[in-house]
Structure formats: structure tokens, C-alpha cells
Amino acid sequence: MNTKIMLSILLLLSCPFIHAKTLDLAGTWKAIDDKTGYARADVVISKKDNGSYVGTITQVHAIPNRTAIEFCEKCTGTLKNAPLIGLPILSGFKQNPKKSDEFIGGQVLDPLSGHVYRGKGRLNARGNVLTLRGFIGTSLLGRTVSWIRVD
Structure with a gap:
């Protein structure tokens, strides 16, 4: 009887580890326009050696x-008039050490306006929707978009 109880307790304690998964931004995402609901671009996000993420446009819709x-056209500096395909629009995002579903400290380039915003993101529990917020100053003054994981 004690063996069954101990086995049951061990099984219950191990359940969170069975279902736990590492949330990762790396992959291909569809950037959804928050005003129209249409996909604007495909973005490939990759993880660099320093643990930060960078996202590059691979297809425009x-x-x-x-x-x-x-x-x-509205970008500045070396990105002025750069083709959208291959354009880096996310940089510097790192996983929040306190919340594994959050990514903080990044920058987001809006290719339509040419503005670069501070950014943060959050993955849903399944890891297939990225809610990305770009802002100037405080995150209260910003814009939120959702991206859908393709792969």
C-alpha cells in the first residue's frame, strides 16, 4: 500500500515537468496588421549566441x-530605402528571467513609419501567438500587435 501511495505522489509531483516546455521566439511568424487583420509579412526570428533575438522580414503580403x-522609404540611416525583404525589424529581445513567457528589452522597427520603438513581447501558453508591444517611453503609450507562429 505504501508503495502505491509513494508512486502516486511521485507521479503527481512530476506532472508539471512533463508538461513544462521552454518557450522560444525562434521560428517563422506571420505579422498581422492590427488595423485590417490581414497578414502583412512573414518574419523569421532567430536566437543569437548572446541569448537575444533578432527578427527579419522574409516575405511581404x-x-x-x-x-x-x-x-x-521612411527609415533613416543605413536602412533608408532598404528592401523590406531582409529588413531587420526586431532586435535585442531577451527572455525575462522572472517570466519565461515574456521577452523584454528589445526594439521594434515599424517599416511603414520608419520609427524604432522600445518593445516587449509575450507568448501565449501554447507558444503559437506572440503579443508584441512597441512603445516610446512607457508601455502605456504604445501599440500592440499579434503575430501567429507559422512553424
Whole structure:
């Protein structure tokens, strides 16, 4: 009888470890336009050796009744008029050591406006939706978009 109880307790205690998974941003994501609901681009996010993440546009999607843009006309510096394909739009995000589903300390480039924003993100429990918030100053003054994992 004691063996069954001990085995049951051991099984119950190990359940969280069975279902625990490492949440990772690396992969291909569809960037969804928060105003239209259409996919704007595919972005590949990869993890660098220092643990930070970088995201690059790999495909641009046309939105019905809108002129498609191919270049970052409003960007500044070396990114001015850079092609959207290959454009780095996320950088510096690191996993929050206190909350494994949060990614903090990053920057987000909006290729439509050319602005670079501070950013943070959160993955849902399944790891297939990234809620990304770009902001200036405090996160209260910002914009939130959702990206859907493709792979």
C-alpha cells in the first residue's frame, strides 16, 4: 500500500515537468496588421549566441486595396530605402528571467513609419501567438500587435 501511495505522489509531483516546455521566439511568424487583420509579412526570428533575438522580414503580403510597399522609404540611416525583404525589424529581445513567457528589452522597427520603438513581447501558453508591444517611453503609450507562429 505504501508503495502505491509513494508512486502516486511521485507521479503527481512530476506532472508539471512533463508538461513544462521552454518557450522560444525562434521560428517563422506571420505579422498581422492590427488595423485590417490581414497578414502583412512573414518574419523569421532567430536566437543569437548572446541569448537575444533578432527578427527579419522574409516575405511581404499585399493587403487588398492598399499599395504594397517594397522599400523602407521612411527609415533613416543605413536602412533608408532598404528592401523590406531582409529588413531587420526586431532586435535585442531577451527572455525575462522572472517570466519565461515574456521577452523584454528589445526594439521594434515599424517599416511603414520608419520609427524604432522600445518593445516587449509575450507568448501565449501554447507558444503559437506572440503579443508584441512597441512603445516610446512607457508601455502605456504604445501599440500592440499579434503575430501567429507559422512553424
